[in-house]
Amino acid sequence: MRLSHVLQLLAGAKVNDVTPQKTTALHVAASHDRAAICTALLDEHVDYDAVDEALNNGKDTEQW
Numbered sequence: 001m002r003l004s005h006v007l008q009l010l011a012g013a014k015v016n017d018v019t020p021q022k023t024t025a026l027h028v029a030a031s032h033d034r035a036a037i038c039t040a041l042l043d044e045h046v047d048y049d050a051v052d053e054a055l056n057n058g059k060d061t062e063q064w
Helices: 003-010 025-031 035-043
Strands: none
Touching (some): 025 035
16 A cells, blocks of 8 residues: 555545455555554454455455
């Protein structure tokens, strides 16, 4: 996740927005081993059960 995305989160971005493939910020952060960002998303009440096109949730993609 890029710094600009983190700054958007801090500025009030919607943490549960999804891409056309239904990927969430938690999917991306978890798949890139960004534990601090995952924690920040969870603190903002991200939907950790949201599934992407492959039916994976954040826990399925986690590296952390």
